[in-house]
Amino acid sequence: MIKQLLISLAILFTYSNVFAQDVLLELSGNNTIGKFYNANKNNPDSPYLEKNKKNNKAALTLPFIDDFSQNYIFPDGNLWEDMDVYINSNFPDYPITYGVATFDGLDATGTPYNFAVPTSYGPADSLTSKQIDLTTITDSVFLSFYYQPQGYGNKPETKDSLRLEFFRQSDSSWVRMWGIPGAPNQPFQKVMIPVDTSFHNNEFQFRFLNWATLSGNVDHWHVDYVYLNDNRNHADTALNDVSFITNHFNLLKEFTAMPWSHYLIDTTGFMKDSIGIAYRNNDNSNIPVEYKYQVISNNGNGLPTGSPFPFITSNHVVTAHTDSIVFLAVSQPAHEFNYPADFSALTKVFQIKNYFKLLTTFPDDHLKNDTVYSYQVFGSYYAYDDGSAEEGYGVQGIGSKLAHEFDIKKDDTLKAFQIYFNPIMNDLSDQTFRLKVWSSLSPETEIYSQAATLYYEPEYSKTNEFLNYDLDIPLYLTAGTYYFGWEKISQEFLNVGWDVNTNNRSKVHYNSVGVWQSASFDGSLMLRPVFGSVADPVVSINEKEILTDDFDVYPNPTSKAIYFKNNNANNNSYHIQLIDIYGKVIIETESDLTNKIDVSTVANGIYIIRFTNNETSNSILKKIIISK
Template identity: 65%
Template sequence: MIKKIYISLIIIAMCSSAYAQKDTLLDLTMNNAVRAFYNSNSSAIDAKMVYNLFPIISLPFLDDFSQNYIYPDNSLWKDIDAYVNSSFADNPISYGVATLDGLDYTGRPYNFSLPTSYGIADHLTSRKIDLTTIIDSVFLSFYYQPQGNGNKPETKDSIQLQFYRQSDNSWVRMWGAPGSANQAFRKVMIPVDTSFQNNEFQFRFRNWATLSGNVDHWHIDYVYLDENRNHADTALNDVSFITNHHSMLKELTSLPWSHYLTDTIGLMDTAINVTYRNNHSAQYAVFYKYEVIDNNGTGPSIELYPSAASSKNVAAYSNFTEPQAVYNTSPIFLNDFSFPSDFSAQTKVFQIKNYFTVTPADIYTNNDTVNSYQVFGSYYAYDDGTAEVGYGVQGIGSKLAHEFNIRKNDTLKSFQIYFNPITNDLSAESFRLKVWSSLNPEVEIYSQPAALFTNLTYSNTNEFLNYDLDAPLYLTAGTYYFGWEKISAEFLNVGWDVNTNNNTKVHFNSVGVWETASYDGTLMLRPVFGSVTDPQVSVKEETSIDEFEVYPNPASDVIYFKNNNSNSNELYHVELVNIYGQVIIETEFSLPNRIDVSHISNGIYIVRFTNIKTKYPLLKKVIISK
């Protein structure tokens, strides 16, 4: 049965509240990570599609998809339909897989307008490979998994492997599998007989899927083609990371830097956990460390743990999860790391580099290192930034709330919400943003109307939509609940991260009673904080107060500046700064003036005006959305 990407409201005629309407997981329609990446790099990506620029390659052919993100390595693969990621597979063979689904390489459905459309979707095609010098048997091996953390392919949503036969210019089916529920990765070994051994051999994977959404997921891992192999050649002389940690903090993946500084020790987790896998038939000794590097990985190293050599013996064909201490001093002292206090910074980004060495040495070291980033921006978050499925609550008037413990007095400026685009046009749908200080009893402290989308179908926004509060809300430190009340009957399809689990922090109310989310995962909603201008107590008479207007906001091509203080004729240094504190554009001029942002990626930025004479800075937030 063809799946509809957007699940319509199920209307149940009932009078009794005993039949409570519930929360549910929803299918995705697009891949916002791919869309955002493509929109920011479309010229370079389209240039990569010029296949003839690359020469014929030779054996061995090996790709475990650990070194690329979003698209396959174009030195090995002809096309870029598959989505290279580390979040959709369940317990992979190595870190990173290639996912085949119902979306094209821009992250959009092949046929968005027809929910029942079905057919051949993605291709993952090798470049031409020279097999004319082969002197022994050649085998292609790979691992595959249906569904994983994503959407289950139905029986007819199959996957297929084909070889290209030069003699009759045809693609020959060599293997296939019908759709099924999630299962462990399975290995496939296929011999390449002499009829395919020429100077332009190719192989490809392709899948059949519903073409109107991000569904029917297949994951491919560890593709290996070489000679001197046989059917019994099942071992890979390799140890690989298969997971990464999401944060060095307890529960949270991010919070504002000034909020972290209120409790630099209490917010740190006791340990981080990563998992690596021994894919060999013999035991390996693995020595794992992590390193923390300041300034987004370009600054000094501030932590290396453990410093003394120690290793873990990992059995053949097995996974090993090794906790490494972060801040753990009791009952036995292990480590006491916390991010160093920097009261002059507004935001901070740290790179966490995880790596290991093995004895004896493995043959493929690309998957022996994985990096993550600890971001202290303007928001609180539990999620890792990637939605594997959607989440929604049934019923007109239903409410959804995400619980956060706010660490210091601050002003709530906006909500960031990861809404999944859907096939139904809900641009006219509305809801009410809400903040509660308590759910039992229910105490609402803020409410304002909000619209779901504008230009829904092919919006070029990033993953999270930003909803500014009409009136910034000052909150004292404590526990609050951020969310909304639905006005319409339709689901609000919000991102649900299955790689982190904070469902006890997600609450919904569809029949007058607050309940906890029914599924493991994390709601992708983030409250955004930032200091507002304090009341002006006194101003020196000789001081000229400048107030800049930045427009349009959001902007797509050009940002204009206007100084509303008509008496000011000062020269200003103007910088466009991203959320990581990096200066993207800088220039100097007298206002009014403008800067071109047509080449800048979508996102939230700060425009920083610095008076050349007084060095007095002023900040304005701007959203770039194309």
């Protein structure tokens, strides 16, 4: 018996380390763009309407400069003709400035160019400049820009490419001037392209375009700081610009969001001791700057109102270097600022304005990237993520469990989970899960499970919002550490949103074959526990009801045969399947034919037995170890 137990444990740990894996999944679309499209497609001023895509303004003059630092998901219509690319700060890895233009396999509505054919390939996004008048230019003209493959997104394959083309007026054709094949993530690279005098006319245009797989949000390229001007040369690599590289500023120590009533327990202790500020000095000289942040209360209504709280100021010298990031710590903000304690409010939202100015006479070529905004939300939920999914996260295996760890700061009642599931191409209407809460994973101590007669299916928001999955019975929790998640009833990945701009992988745990493990990837799971009676503006999903199905399976572990006993009140027959950890069906039979499965010829390992009710199609799963 001891020998059999040791063999079983060895098999268990081997399979958990080798086969029971969590994975990152590609996105099929971009719901941020989709949300904007749904909200604006019928607006008479919508950029989706053909009459608003172009205008008859006179040709632009030099300099032409865009670092994509606007708070808008499409290119600036004063500079660019099309709107295929996605302006964002979530996908680039340490950009030159805050905001880039991301090229992928999606159109301007955030959906794939060719959703029906997964292998479709060809030209995808274009970014085309307005016409630029170069007729009066006599000195050398150069176009410079920075590019990065992949970033925090999907790696473009070697057959994929990013290209730059100039429009030749003489024959109305586009001429390829530069291109590069797909590659793994790397730091942003600068490109300098001379504009030959043959292109010096009053309708000069240039465009970027990518060749990519056209069936998903894949093959990412990021372009930053496009600059066209005269009096330049190949050695002109510095920019008179110090810039933020992100707008992800969070003053809370542990979370990106927490319930307002929980924050009021310790308004100082929950604040960070210091906040990291990431600048990039794109000049070749040291530049002193004065950094400030300012917090504005909006009283929970989403629009800044009222008097701003005082400025918090810190002066620094940003070292000269054109290809590195300077991280600065502004110390002890908790002693300088706390979110004010408003005990009458149920929720609060604050706008955080971060900006700086140069303490020098040097010019600052681009003032827009000197100011960024972020928001601190205090609703009814805890969160580690920033609300944007760059990947999907899934766990292999029927019956696998996923748990998200949170340290709850106040006694309160758990009402629901907020979950963001990434839309994917496959129909997951038959992929189901049950909500679970654990007080410990070692030993595993389950304190809540959705009723056996209830389960959920993943639902997808068309507006890039979390959806509420309500508990069938609210659960009162005292302050402490808990694990919120589910047990998956089906085989397929559920594809939960995965935020790569924050990293809380140590708080994400999964169990596929009897052993709890931490997530294998940096990032944060987009699952949030919801507390109290405060209603957040999210949609609730209805539970599905099923008849009670239950079987006893024995012995476990086993070496020769598996016996099962039907504990159900109904007299329905069941289709029975023995399934390996890859999802392959090894044995199939019917319950009205036998109460035994012969496994004497089945290899050692961990298996799932699925009992499917032939009347209702409901299924239950049992794990079993075969060890000889």
